[in-house]
Amino acid sequence: MIRVQEEDFDIGAELAALSAGDTSIGGVASFAGLVRDMAPIDGTVREITTMTLEHYPGMTEKKLVAIEAEANDRWPLAASLIIHRYGTLAPGDQIVLVACASVHRQAAFDACQFLMDWLKTDAPFWKLEDTDAGGVWVDTRDSDGKAKLRWANKPDPAS
Amino acid sequence: MIRVQEEDFDIGAELAALSAGDTSIGGVASFAGLVRDMAPIDGTVREITTMTLEHYPGMTEKKLVAIEAEANDRWPLAASLIIHRYGTLAPGDQIVLVACASVHRQAAFDACQFLMDWLKTDAPFWKLEDTDAGGVWVDTRDSDGKAKLRWANKPDPAS
Amino acid sequence: MKILYFAWMRQRIGASSEDIDLPDSVNTVDGLVDWLISRGDGYAQAFAKRGVIRAAVNQEYVQFDHAVANGDEIAFFPPVTGG
Amino acid sequence: MKILYFAWMRQRIGASSEDIDLPDSVNTVDGLVDWLISRGDGYAQAFAKRGVIRAAVNQEYVQFDHAVANGDEIAFFPPVTGG
Numbered sequence: 132m133i134r135v136q137e138e139d140f141d142i143g144a145e146l147a148a149l150s151a152g153d154t155s156i157g158g159v160a161s162f163a164g165l166v167r168d169m170a171p172i173d174g175t176v177r178e179i180t181t182m183t184l185e186h187y188p189g190m191t192e193k194k195l196v197a198i199e200a201e202a203n204d205r206w207p208l209a210a211s212l213i214i215h216r217y218g219t220l221a222p223g224d225q226i227v228l229v230a231c232a233s234v235h236r237q238a239a240f241d242a243c244q245f246l247m248d249w250l251k252t253d254a255p256f257w258k259l260e261d262t263d264a265g266g267v268w269v270d271t272r273d274s275d276g277k278a279k280l281r282w283a284n285k286p287d288p289a290s
Numbered sequence: 291m292i293r294v295q296e297e298d299f300d301i302g303a304e305l306a307a308l309s310a311g312d313t314s315i316g317g318v319a320s321f322a323g324l325v326r327d328m329a330p331i332d333g334t335v336r337e338i339t340t341m342t343l344e345h346y347p348g349m350t351e352k353k354l355v356a357i358e359a360e361a362n363d364r365w366p367l368a369a370s371l372i373i374h375r376y377g378t379l380a381p382g383d384q385i386v387l388v389a390c391a392s393v394h395r396q397a398a399f400d401a402c403q404f405l406m407d408w409l410k411t412d413a414p415f416w417k418l419e420d421t422d423a424g425g426v427w428v429d430t431r432d433s434d435g436k437a438k439l440r441w442a443n444k445p446d447p448a449s
Numbered sequence: 450m451k452i453l454y455f456a457w458m459r460q461r462i463g464a465s466s467e468d469i470d471l472p473d474s475v476n477t478v479d480g481l482v483d484w485l486i487s488r489g490d491g492y493a494q495a496f497a498k499r500g501v502i503r504a505a506v507n508q509e510y511v512q513f514d515h516a517v518a519n520g521d522e523i524a525f526f527p528p529v530t531g532g
Numbered sequence: 533m534k535i536l537y538f539a540w541m542r543q544r545i546g547a548s549s550e551d552i553d554l555p556d557s558v559n560t561v562d563g564l565v566d567w568l569i570s571r572g573d574g575y576a577q578a579f580a581k582r583g584v585i586r587a588a589v590n591q592e593y594v595q596f597d598h599a600v601a602n603g604d605e606i607a608f609f610p611p612v613t614g615g
Contacts, residue, residue: 143302146322154327154381160402161320162395163305164532168313185456186531187524190508215531222313227532236321236406237437243319244399247532255505255524256531257456268457271528278396323615343614344539346607349591374614386615406615414588414607415614416539427540430611 132211133195135186137218140228149210150232156209160239161230162247168222170260170269177262184217184226187255191215198249202231205245205285206238213246215256245282251275291370292354294345296377299387308369309391315368319398320389321406327381329419329428336421343376343385346414350374357408361390364404364444365397372405374415404441410434450519452485454495455526458502461495471519478504479513481523495525503528533602535568537578538609541585544578554602561587562596564606578608586611 134140142163150156166182195213202211210232220226227250231242250256251272258269293299301322309315325341354372361370369391379385386409390401409415410431417428453466475484482499485492496502504511505524517523536549558567565582568575579585587594588607600606 141302142305143300146301150324150382154325156324156382157326158324159322161322162399163318163320164395165309165315165317166313167316167393184531185459187453187455187505187508187526190505190524193508223309223315234326236323237433240321240399240403240406247395247399250532251530253510253529254531255455255526255529257527258530259456268527269530271530274396275532344542345614346536346538346588346591346609349588349607352591409615410613412593412612413614414538414609414612416610417613418539427610428613430613434615 133192133199133213133215135188135191135195135215135217137216139216139225140214142225142228145212145214145228146230149212149230153209153232155234156232157234158236158239159230159232160236160243161228162243163225164227164247166220166222166224166226170262172260172262172264172267175264177260177264177267179222179260179262181219181221181261182224182226183219183259183261183266185257185259186215186217190255194254198246198253201249202242202246206231206233206242207235208233208238208242211242211246213250215250215254217256248275248278248282252279292351292358292372292374294347294350294354294374294376296375298375298384299373301384301387304371304373304387305389308371308389312368312391314393315391316393317395317398318389318391319395319402320387321402322384323386323406325379325381325383325385329421331419331421331423331426334423336419336423336426338381338419338421340378340380340420341383341385342378342418342420342425344416344418345374345376349414353413357405357412360408361401361405365390365392365401366394367392367397367401370401370405372409374409374413376415407434407437407441411438450517451522452481453522453524455524457527458495458525462491471517476516476518477513478506478511478515478517478523481517482513482525501528502526533600534605535564536605536607538607540610541578541608545574554600559599559601560596561589561594561598561600561606564600565596565608584611585609 214228233239371389373387392398
């Protein structure tokens with residue numbers, strides 16, 4: 132399931148709902164992304180007062196559905212969840228939640244990382260950080276592109 | 291922080307407490323292990339009615355503290371948590387929760403997997419599954435030994 | 450044709466979307482960008498680093514040699530930074 | 533010396549722990565296992581596959597050539613299956 136929303140989410144309730152009623156599930160891997168209070172901007176670490184997430188309504192949902200389907204195609208998942216917020220957030224606020232439930236823990240972990248890597252490089256969201264030097268659009272990180280490349284090959288089903 | 295307990299735990303509350311008050315945290319990776327309703331036993335998949343976890347009080351806590359310290363030595367974690375239950379559980383019940391918070395998502399993911407791999411091979415817990423064929427002690431899985439081996443080398447600090 | 454702009458492209462152009470009538474001479478994303486740049490300084494600034502900009506046609510990522518036609522929804526934006 | 537048994541070793545031996553006086557002739561884990569086996573069938577069954585059993589001395593994993601002495605806490609158990 133995917134959701135794009137302005138409201139906050141309750142991780143405990145979301146994870147409970149994900150595995151509810153399916154006792155074949157052996158584990159749930161999850162990742163919650165939070166707004167950080169500091170960021171390096173043009174070589175200077177600056178304090179972040181708020182972060183505003185812009186997105187492309189329509190395309191965002193379409194891409195998230197496709198990414199989730201791809202993860203379910205690659206790994207034997209019992210359930211998966213992507214929640215991504217937009218709007219103005221403060222340091223410590225939750226931005227994103229990805230969770231994958233599977234019979235096997237490695238599949239749950241791998242699918243969860245795969246989804247996060249794809250979100251960073253392919254989901255149409257943009258972050259504007261408000262700092263004492265004004266509003267600064269977050270730049271793409273080289274490491275995110277590299278992180279995505281490791282999924283270029285499908286996983287070995289035997290592993 | 292580590293806890294070995296018979297009582298259930300509330301994932302939402304535990305994760306909230308882990309990152310509370312530290313807005314330098316960029317993400318929290320977690321894994322929750324659940325009791326499965328089926329297991330392959332001597333080549334036959336059998337239904338599990340209950341699972342009883344036995345452990346070595348004293349040594350368990352000592353090993354968990356050491357494993358958590360090792361993870362914090364290898365990755366720059368802002369906070370980490372291991373909760374492992376013992377006693378008699380039913381399918382769907384929570385067994386274990388591992389969570390790692392970090393400025394960087396890759397460190398959080400890697401440390402979380404590292405801790406799970408070590409728990410499977412080094413924490414003195416034993417699982418007894420009650421099935422229609424009687425009580426059966428869970429066997430070590432080859433894949434768990436292999437999963438642990440990938441951490442034989444410390445991570446490249448540059449990656 | 451509906452064109453959408455996001456993040457700093459939206460700010461430089463001063464609009465989040467606009468409806469235009471595509472000239473007959475324009476039939477690729479590249480051609481559309483050339484035509485938009487000719488419309489004013491805001492566009493010229495927004496598309497100055499053409500190599501870093503991503504385009505979507507009907508909500509799918511495309512290369513700049515991709516065809517465009519009236520009725521399409523085109524979006525231009527900087528590299529994404531979600532997650 | 534306190535000896536602890538877990539999981540199916542506990543079941544086969546029929547005790548989760550016992551306090552013993554270590555004979556002077558026993559000074560390694562291996563020697564202790566040999567001596568325990570000589571005490572009865574339950575022990576013999578529990579230690580039948582000596583290669584798979586793990587030992588801890590004072591709550592640290594050890595190899596079977598590790599020294600043991602009166603006052604130590606020794607534990608024997610099958611491979612662990614937590615997590």
